[in-house]
Amino acid sequence: MKHKSEPNSPNFIRKSSSHDEEKLLKLKDQRYTWPLTFRDLRKPMNLLIQGEKDGIDYLRVIIDMYLPEYRKANKNGILPSSLVGKEKEIFGNIEEIYQFHQHFVTELELYKNNPTDVGCAFVNNIQRIRDIYCEYTINKEQNGAIHHEAETVRFFTQILHKFSGNNNKPINSHLDFVYYKEKNFNVNFDSVLMWPVQRLFKYSMLLNELIQFAPYEIKEIKIVKEDIDGITSYANGIVKLADIEDFTVTSDDIFCMADEFVVTEPKRVFKREKEYQVFLFETSILLTKKEKNEKNSMRYVFKDQIMLNDVHLVEHLNDVHLVEHVDNGKNKFGLRKLNVVSSSDNTTIFKAINEKVQLQWIKKLREFTVAIDPNQDPSLSKKSSTTTLANDNYRSSFRSPHSYSSSRPSSSTTDPSSNRNSRSSRDSCEIPHSNGI
Secondary structure, eight states, rough: OOOOOTTOOOTTSSSHHHHHHHHHHHHHHHHHOOHHHHHHHHHHHHHHHHHHHHHHHHHHHIIIIIIHHHHHHHHHSHHHSTTTTHHHHHHHHHHHHHHHHHHHHHHHHTTOOOOOGTHHHHHHHHHHHHHHHHHHHHHHHHHHHGGGSSHHHHHHHHHHHHHHHOOOTTOOOOHHHHHHHHHHHSSSHHHHHHEEEHHHHHHHHHHHHHHHSSSSOOOHHHHHHHHHHHHHHHHHHHHHHHTTTSSSOOTTTOEEEEEEEEEEOTTOOSOOOEEEEEEEEEEEEEEEEEEEESOOOOOEEEEEEEEEEEEEEOOOOOOOOOOOOOGGGGGGGEEEEETTTSSGGGEEEEESSSHHHHHHHHHHHHHHHHHHOOOSOOOHHHHHHHHHTHHHHHHTTOOOOTTTOOOOOOOOOOOOOOOOGSSSHHGGGGGGGGGGG
Protein backbone atom coordinates (compact mmCIF):
# COMPACT_ATOMS: atom_id res chain seq x y z
CA MET A 1 0.00 0.00 0.00
CA LYS A 2 1.42 3.37 -0.99
CA HIS A 3 1.61 5.87 1.85
CA LYS A 4 0.42 9.41 1.31
CA SER A 5 2.83 12.24 1.86
CA GLU A 6 0.36 14.86 3.14
CA PRO A 7 1.14 16.17 6.64
CA ASN A 8 -2.28 15.07 7.90
CA SER A 9 -1.83 11.46 6.79
CA PRO A 10 -2.95 9.11 9.60
CA ASN A 11 0.03 6.91 8.79
CA PHE A 12 2.43 9.58 9.92
CA ILE A 13 1.01 11.78 12.66
CA ARG A 14 -0.88 11.45 15.88
CA LYS A 15 -4.29 12.97 16.40
CA SER A 16 -3.01 16.20 17.83
CA SER A 17 -3.84 19.77 18.67
CA SER A 18 -3.59 22.62 16.19
CA HIS A 19 -0.32 23.60 17.88
CA ASP A 20 1.12 20.19 17.02
CA GLU A 21 -0.06 20.46 13.43
CA GLU A 22 1.63 23.85 13.12
CA LYS A 23 4.83 22.36 14.49
CA LEU A 24 4.68 19.49 11.98
CA LEU A 25 4.13 21.83 9.04
CA LYS A 26 7.03 23.98 10.19
CA LEU A 27 9.27 20.92 10.43
CA LYS A 28 8.26 19.89 6.95
CA ASP A 29 9.35 23.26 5.57
CA GLN A 30 12.60 23.39 7.57
CA ARG A 31 14.13 19.92 7.54
CA TYR A 32 11.87 17.07 6.54
CA THR A 33 9.74 16.01 3.65
CA TRP A 34 7.19 13.37 4.55
CA PRO A 35 8.37 10.63 2.16
CA LEU A 36 11.97 11.13 3.29
CA THR A 37 10.97 11.12 6.95
CA PHE A 38 8.99 7.92 6.64
CA ARG A 39 11.81 6.20 4.75
CA ASP A 40 14.33 7.29 7.38
CA LEU A 41 12.07 6.01 10.15
CA ARG A 42 11.54 2.73 8.33
CA LYS A 43 15.25 1.91 8.26
CA PRO A 44 15.92 1.83 12.05
CA MET A 45 12.53 0.19 12.58
CA ASN A 46 13.33 -2.61 10.15
CA LEU A 47 16.78 -3.02 11.71
CA LEU A 48 15.16 -3.21 15.13
CA ILE A 49 12.86 -6.04 14.06
CA GLN A 50 15.45 -7.90 11.97
CA GLY A 51 18.02 -7.62 14.75
CA GLU A 52 15.51 -9.18 17.12
CA LYS A 53 14.97 -12.11 14.74
CA ASP A 54 18.72 -12.55 14.23
CA GLY A 55 19.20 -12.53 17.98
CA ILE A 56 16.67 -15.30 18.44
CA ASP A 57 18.62 -17.34 15.87
CA TYR A 58 21.84 -16.65 17.76
CA LEU A 59 20.37 -17.61 21.12
CA ARG A 60 18.84 -20.77 19.65
CA VAL A 61 22.39 -22.10 19.18
CA ILE A 62 22.75 -22.07 22.97
CA ILE A 63 19.22 -23.27 23.70
CA ASP A 64 19.31 -26.14 21.16
CA MET A 65 22.98 -27.11 21.23
CA TYR A 66 25.43 -25.75 23.81
CA LEU A 67 23.16 -25.95 26.86
CA PRO A 68 21.64 -29.41 26.13
CA GLU A 69 25.10 -30.84 25.36
CA TYR A 70 26.43 -29.41 28.62
CA ARG A 71 23.56 -30.98 30.57
CA LYS A 72 23.97 -34.28 28.70
CA ALA A 73 27.70 -34.42 29.51
CA ASN A 74 26.97 -33.58 33.13
CA LYS A 75 24.33 -36.32 33.36
CA ASN A 76 26.66 -38.90 31.78
CA GLY A 77 29.54 -37.94 34.06
CA ILE A 78 31.83 -36.84 31.24
CA LEU A 79 31.75 -33.10 31.90
CA PRO A 80 35.20 -31.60 32.62
CA SER A 81 35.65 -31.25 36.37
CA SER A 82 36.13 -27.47 36.22
CA LEU A 83 32.67 -27.10 34.62
CA VAL A 84 30.72 -29.34 37.00
CA GLY A 85 28.08 -27.40 38.92
CA LYS A 86 28.78 -24.24 36.92
CA GLU A 87 25.69 -24.06 34.69
CA LYS A 88 24.42 -20.83 36.25
CA GLU A 89 27.84 -19.20 36.15
CA ILE A 90 28.37 -20.18 32.51
CA PHE A 91 24.93 -19.56 31.01
CA GLY A 92 23.29 -17.16 33.45
CA ASN A 93 19.59 -16.67 32.70
CA ILE A 94 20.05 -17.11 28.94
CA GLU A 95 16.90 -19.27 28.65
CA GLU A 96 14.83 -16.47 30.12
CA ILE A 97 16.36 -13.94 27.73
CA TYR A 98 15.59 -16.24 24.79
CA GLN A 99 11.95 -16.60 25.87
CA PHE A 100 11.63 -12.85 26.30
CA HIS A 101 12.90 -12.03 22.81
CA GLN A 102 10.59 -14.60 21.24
CA HIS A 103 7.75 -12.62 22.80
CA PHE A 104 9.21 -9.14 22.25
CA VAL A 105 9.73 -9.52 18.50
CA THR A 106 5.98 -10.02 18.07
CA GLU A 107 5.34 -6.73 19.88
CA LEU A 108 7.88 -4.86 17.78
CA GLU A 109 6.28 -6.17 14.59
CA LEU A 110 2.97 -4.62 15.63
CA TYR A 111 4.62 -1.21 15.19
CA LYS A 112 6.29 -1.97 11.87
CA ASN A 113 4.13 0.60 10.07
CA ASN A 114 4.02 2.99 13.03
CA PRO A 115 7.68 3.39 14.04
CA THR A 116 7.07 6.58 16.01
CA ASP A 117 4.93 4.57 18.43
CA VAL A 118 7.38 1.72 19.01
CA GLY A 119 8.38 3.30 22.31
CA CYS A 120 5.17 1.85 23.72
CA ALA A 121 6.42 -1.69 23.07
CA PHE A 122 9.51 -0.91 25.14
CA VAL A 123 7.56 0.88 27.87
CA ASN A 124 5.28 -2.12 28.28
CA ASN A 125 8.33 -4.35 28.76
CA ILE A 126 10.96 -2.07 30.29
CA GLN A 127 10.73 -3.56 33.78
CA ARG A 128 11.26 -7.05 32.40
CA ILE A 129 14.13 -5.89 30.17
CA ARG A 130 15.75 -4.25 33.17
CA ASP A 131 15.34 -7.32 35.36
CA ILE A 132 16.58 -10.00 32.99
CA TYR A 133 19.41 -7.94 31.53
CA CYS A 134 20.67 -6.75 34.91
CA GLU A 135 20.73 -10.35 36.10
CA TYR A 136 22.54 -11.49 32.95
CA THR A 137 25.06 -8.64 32.96
CA ILE A 138 25.85 -9.05 36.66
CA ASN A 139 26.42 -12.79 36.25
CA LYS A 140 28.63 -12.24 33.20
CA GLU A 141 30.69 -9.58 34.98
CA GLN A 142 31.19 -11.76 38.04
CA ASN A 143 31.81 -15.08 36.27
CA GLY A 144 33.00 -14.10 32.80
CA ALA A 145 36.51 -15.42 33.40
CA ILE A 146 35.25 -19.01 33.26
CA HIS A 147 34.33 -18.56 29.57
CA HIS A 148 37.99 -18.02 28.68
CA GLU A 149 39.48 -20.88 30.66
CA ALA A 150 41.20 -23.46 28.44
CA GLU A 151 38.96 -26.36 29.48
CA THR A 152 35.81 -24.32 28.84
CA VAL A 153 36.95 -23.20 25.39
CA ARG A 154 37.97 -26.75 24.47
CA PHE A 155 34.67 -28.30 25.61
CA PHE A 156 32.37 -25.93 23.74
CA THR A 157 34.58 -25.81 20.64
CA GLN A 158 34.30 -29.60 20.40
CA ILE A 159 30.51 -29.31 20.58
CA LEU A 160 30.47 -26.80 17.73
CA HIS A 161 32.74 -28.94 15.53
CA LYS A 162 30.64 -32.00 16.27
CA PHE A 163 27.49 -30.49 14.78
CA SER A 164 28.63 -27.82 12.33
CA GLY A 165 30.96 -29.99 10.25
CA ASN A 166 28.27 -32.35 8.94
CA ASN A 167 24.53 -32.87 8.84
CA ASN A 168 24.46 -34.26 12.36
CA LYS A 169 22.09 -32.03 14.36
CA PRO A 170 21.41 -31.98 18.08
CA ILE A 171 18.34 -34.03 19.04
CA ASN A 172 15.05 -32.08 18.76
CA SER A 173 16.92 -29.19 17.13
CA HIS A 174 16.05 -27.09 14.10
CA LEU A 175 19.52 -25.59 13.78
CA ASP A 176 20.66 -25.06 10.21
CA PHE A 177 24.39 -24.36 10.07
CA VAL A 178 24.21 -23.70 6.33
CA TYR A 179 21.85 -20.84 7.17
CA TYR A 180 24.25 -19.48 9.79
CA LYS A 181 27.12 -19.64 7.32
CA GLU A 182 25.09 -17.83 4.65
CA LYS A 183 24.19 -15.13 7.17
CA ASN A 184 27.84 -14.91 8.24
CA PHE A 185 26.87 -15.55 11.86
CA ASN A 186 29.71 -16.30 14.25
CA VAL A 187 28.21 -19.01 16.46
CA ASN A 188 31.20 -19.91 18.60
CA PHE A 189 30.27 -20.10 22.25
CA ASP A 190 31.71 -16.84 23.55
CA SER A 191 30.34 -14.79 20.63
CA VAL A 192 26.80 -16.05 21.16
CA LEU A 193 26.96 -15.25 24.88
CA MET A 194 27.93 -11.66 23.99
CA TRP A 195 24.79 -11.03 21.96
CA PRO A 196 22.57 -9.94 24.90
CA VAL A 197 25.17 -7.40 26.03
CA GLN A 198 25.55 -6.02 22.51
CA ARG A 199 21.78 -5.90 22.07
CA LEU A 200 21.37 -3.20 24.71
CA PHE A 201 23.79 -0.92 22.84
CA LYS A 202 21.98 -1.65 19.57
CA TYR A 203 18.63 -0.74 21.14
CA SER A 204 20.08 2.58 22.25
CA MET A 205 21.53 3.36 18.83
CA LEU A 206 18.34 2.54 16.90
CA LEU A 207 16.08 4.36 19.35
CA ASN A 208 18.33 7.39 18.95
CA GLU A 209 17.88 7.22 15.17
CA LEU A 210 14.11 7.12 15.60
CA ILE A 211 14.31 10.19 17.81
CA GLN A 212 16.53 11.95 15.29
CA PHE A 213 14.35 11.32 12.24
CA ALA A 214 10.90 11.64 13.83
CA PRO A 215 9.03 14.74 12.61
CA TYR A 216 7.94 15.56 16.16
CA GLU A 217 9.16 14.93 19.68
CA ILE A 218 8.48 11.40 20.94
CA LYS A 219 8.72 11.54 24.70
CA GLU A 220 8.22 7.83 25.39
CA ILE A 221 11.13 6.84 23.14
CA LYS A 222 13.42 9.34 24.88
CA ILE A 223 12.42 7.97 28.29
CA VAL A 224 12.98 4.38 27.16
CA LYS A 225 16.39 5.22 25.66
CA GLU A 226 17.50 6.74 28.98
CA ASP A 227 16.31 3.61 30.75
CA ILE A 228 18.13 1.30 28.31
CA ASP A 229 21.32 3.36 28.63
CA GLY A 230 21.16 3.02 32.40
CA ILE A 231 20.80 -0.78 32.58
CA THR A 232 24.45 -1.67 31.96
CA SER A 233 25.65 1.11 34.25
CA TYR A 234 23.28 -0.04 36.97
CA ALA A 235 24.38 -3.66 36.65
CA ASN A 236 28.06 -2.67 36.80
CA GLY A 237 27.30 -0.68 39.94
CA ILE A 238 25.76 -3.77 41.53
CA VAL A 239 28.93 -5.73 40.73
CA LYS A 240 31.07 -3.04 42.37
CA LEU A 241 28.89 -3.11 45.49
CA ALA A 242 30.01 -6.66 46.14
CA ASP A 243 33.63 -5.45 46.21
CA ILE A 244 33.18 -2.79 48.91
CA GLU A 245 35.40 -3.44 51.92
CA ASP A 246 34.65 -2.45 55.53
CA PHE A 247 30.95 -1.91 54.83
CA THR A 248 28.05 -4.34 54.51
CA VAL A 249 25.27 -3.60 52.03
CA THR A 250 22.00 -5.06 53.33
CA SER A 251 18.75 -5.95 51.57
CA ASP A 252 17.23 -2.75 52.99
CA ASP A 253 19.72 -0.61 51.05
CA ILE A 254 17.89 0.14 47.80
CA PHE A 255 20.61 0.81 45.24
CA CYS A 256 20.16 3.41 42.51
CA MET A 257 23.42 4.10 40.67
CA ALA A 258 27.19 4.59 40.96
CA ASP A 259 29.72 6.91 39.31
CA GLU A 260 33.16 8.36 39.86
CA PHE A 261 33.42 11.89 41.29
CA VAL A 262 36.03 14.31 42.49
CA VAL A 263 34.71 15.03 45.98
CA THR A 264 35.55 18.04 48.15
CA GLU A 265 34.89 17.24 51.80
CA PRO A 266 34.56 20.22 54.16
CA LYS A 267 35.96 18.41 57.17
CA ARG A 268 39.36 17.84 55.55
CA VAL A 269 42.08 20.45 55.97
CA PHE A 270 44.58 19.03 53.48
CA LYS A 271 43.99 17.36 50.11
CA ARG A 272 40.30 18.24 50.21
CA GLU A 273 39.66 17.12 46.62
CA LYS A 274 39.72 13.33 46.27
CA GLU A 275 38.58 10.88 43.61
CA TYR A 276 35.88 8.57 44.95
CA GLN A 277 33.63 5.85 43.59
CA VAL A 278 30.25 7.06 44.85
CA PHE A 279 27.20 4.83 45.33
CA LEU A 280 23.70 6.29 45.56
CA PHE A 281 20.96 4.58 47.55
CA GLU A 282 17.47 5.88 48.29
CA THR A 283 18.45 6.91 51.80
CA SER A 284 22.21 7.47 51.67
CA ILE A 285 25.38 7.99 49.66
CA LEU A 286 28.51 5.88 50.10
CA LEU A 287 31.96 7.30 49.40
CA THR A 288 34.57 4.65 48.57
CA LYS A 289 38.18 4.77 47.42
CA LYS A 290 39.03 2.65 44.38
CA GLU A 291 42.21 0.62 44.84
CA LYS A 292 43.84 -2.46 43.32
CA ASN A 293 44.20 -5.55 45.48
CA GLU A 294 46.98 -8.13 45.46
CA LYS A 295 45.34 -9.90 42.48
CA ASN A 296 45.45 -6.64 40.50
CA SER A 297 41.65 -6.40 40.47
CA MET A 298 39.65 -3.48 41.82
CA ARG A 299 38.38 -3.15 45.36
CA TYR A 300 36.42 -0.31 46.91
CA VAL A 301 37.40 0.78 50.41
CA PHE A 302 34.60 2.41 52.42
CA LYS A 303 35.37 5.99 53.47
CA ASP A 304 32.13 7.69 54.48
CA GLN A 305 28.34 7.51 54.41
CA ILE A 306 26.08 10.55 54.00
CA MET A 307 22.48 10.07 55.12
CA LEU A 308 20.12 11.93 52.79
CA ASN A 309 17.75 12.90 55.62
CA ASP A 310 20.64 14.93 57.13
CA VAL A 311 21.31 17.09 54.06
CA HIS A 312 19.70 19.19 51.39
CA LEU A 313 20.71 19.48 47.76
CA VAL A 314 22.80 22.38 46.51
CA GLU A 315 22.51 22.60 42.74
CA HIS A 316 22.09 24.96 39.83
CA LEU A 317 18.28 25.17 39.66
CA ASN A 318 16.77 28.43 40.90
CA ASP A 319 14.37 27.10 43.55
CA VAL A 320 14.81 28.98 46.83
CA HIS A 321 12.90 26.38 48.80
CA LEU A 322 15.23 23.54 47.92
CA VAL A 323 18.52 24.64 46.56
CA GLU A 324 21.37 27.08 46.56
CA HIS A 325 23.87 27.60 43.79
CA VAL A 326 27.15 26.02 42.79
CA ASP A 327 29.06 26.51 39.57
CA ASN A 328 27.05 24.57 36.99
CA GLY A 329 29.76 25.09 34.39
CA LYS A 330 32.04 22.69 36.24
CA ASN A 331 29.53 19.82 36.48
CA LYS A 332 29.15 20.19 40.23
CA PHE A 333 26.46 19.78 42.86
CA GLY A 334 26.63 19.77 46.63
CA LEU A 335 25.07 18.27 49.75
CA ARG A 336 24.79 20.61 52.75
CA LYS A 337 23.92 19.60 56.28
CA LEU A 338 20.52 20.73 57.51
CA ASN A 339 20.13 23.45 60.14
CA VAL A 340 23.64 24.86 59.75
CA VAL A 341 25.01 28.14 58.47
CA SER A 342 25.07 28.26 54.67
CA SER A 343 28.74 27.95 53.94
CA SER A 344 31.09 25.92 51.80
CA ASP A 345 32.54 24.71 55.10
CA ASN A 346 29.33 22.72 55.63
CA THR A 347 28.95 21.43 52.08
CA THR A 348 30.31 18.32 50.38
CA ILE A 349 30.89 19.16 46.71
CA PHE A 350 30.70 16.50 43.99
CA LYS A 351 32.30 17.14 40.59
CA ALA A 352 31.03 14.77 37.89
CA ILE A 353 32.97 13.59 34.86
CA ASN A 354 30.49 15.36 32.56
CA GLU A 355 27.21 17.27 32.57
CA LYS A 356 25.13 14.19 31.76
CA VAL A 357 26.25 12.42 34.95
CA GLN A 358 25.78 15.62 36.95
CA LEU A 359 22.18 16.03 35.78
CA GLN A 360 21.35 12.35 36.36
CA TRP A 361 22.47 12.60 39.97
CA ILE A 362 20.77 15.94 40.56
CA LYS A 363 17.52 14.49 39.23
CA LYS A 364 17.61 11.49 41.57
CA LEU A 365 18.92 13.41 44.58
CA ARG A 366 16.21 16.02 44.13
CA GLU A 367 13.64 13.25 44.17
CA PHE A 368 15.09 11.49 47.21
CA THR A 369 15.91 14.55 49.33
CA VAL A 370 12.61 16.31 48.60
CA ALA A 371 10.67 13.18 49.46
CA ILE A 372 12.24 12.79 52.90
CA ASP A 373 12.81 16.43 53.94
CA PRO A 374 10.35 17.13 56.80
CA ASN A 375 11.02 20.88 56.67
CA GLN A 376 10.22 21.47 53.03
CA ASP A 377 7.75 24.11 51.96
CA PRO A 378 4.12 22.78 52.07
CA SER A 379 3.51 23.93 48.51
CA LEU A 380 6.32 21.65 47.40
CA SER A 381 5.15 18.68 49.41
CA LYS A 382 2.32 17.98 46.99
CA LYS A 383 4.71 18.25 44.07
CA SER A 384 7.11 15.87 45.76
CA SER A 385 4.39 13.30 46.44
CA THR A 386 3.32 13.37 42.82
CA THR A 387 6.88 12.88 41.63
CA THR A 388 7.41 10.04 44.07
CA LEU A 389 4.22 8.25 43.03
CA ALA A 390 5.06 8.66 39.37
CA ASN A 391 8.41 6.99 39.98
CA ASP A 392 7.34 4.30 42.47
CA ASN A 393 7.50 1.54 39.90
CA TYR A 394 10.78 2.75 38.46
CA ARG A 395 12.31 3.04 41.92
CA SER A 396 11.10 -0.41 42.88
CA SER A 397 13.57 -1.79 40.35
CA PHE A 398 16.52 -0.52 42.39
CA ARG A 399 17.73 -3.49 44.41
CA SER A 400 20.63 -4.41 46.55
CA PRO A 401 22.78 -7.28 45.23
CA HIS A 402 21.20 -9.48 47.91
CA SER A 403 17.61 -8.91 46.82
CA TYR A 404 17.60 -10.02 43.19
CA SER A 405 14.64 -12.30 42.69
CA SER A 406 13.96 -14.78 39.96
CA SER A 407 10.29 -13.80 39.91
CA ARG A 408 9.35 -11.57 36.99
CA PRO A 409 6.27 -9.51 36.28
CA SER A 410 4.31 -10.59 33.25
CA SER A 411 4.14 -8.39 30.19
CA SER A 412 1.03 -7.78 28.14
CA THR A 413 1.03 -7.33 24.42
CA THR A 414 -0.13 -3.93 23.23
CA ASP A 415 -1.93 -3.63 19.91
CA PRO A 416 -1.13 -0.30 18.26
CA SER A 417 -4.46 -0.46 16.46
CA SER A 418 -6.27 -0.17 19.80
CA ASN A 419 -7.24 3.04 21.58
CA ARG A 420 -3.58 4.12 21.68
CA ASN A 421 -4.35 5.86 18.40
CA SER A 422 -5.66 8.78 20.41
CA ARG A 423 -3.08 11.20 21.80
CA SER A 424 -4.36 11.00 25.38
CA SER A 425 -4.26 7.21 25.56
CA ARG A 426 -0.91 7.06 23.79
CA ASP A 427 0.56 9.28 26.48
CA SER A 428 -0.32 6.57 29.02
CA CYS A 429 2.53 4.42 27.69
CA GLU A 430 5.09 7.08 28.63
CA ILE A 431 5.34 5.95 32.28
CA PRO A 432 5.99 2.24 32.88
CA HIS A 433 3.81 1.88 35.96
CA SER A 434 0.70 2.91 34.04
CA ASN A 435 0.85 -0.42 32.22
CA GLY A 436 1.15 -2.59 35.27
CA ILE A 437 4.80 -3.32 34.79
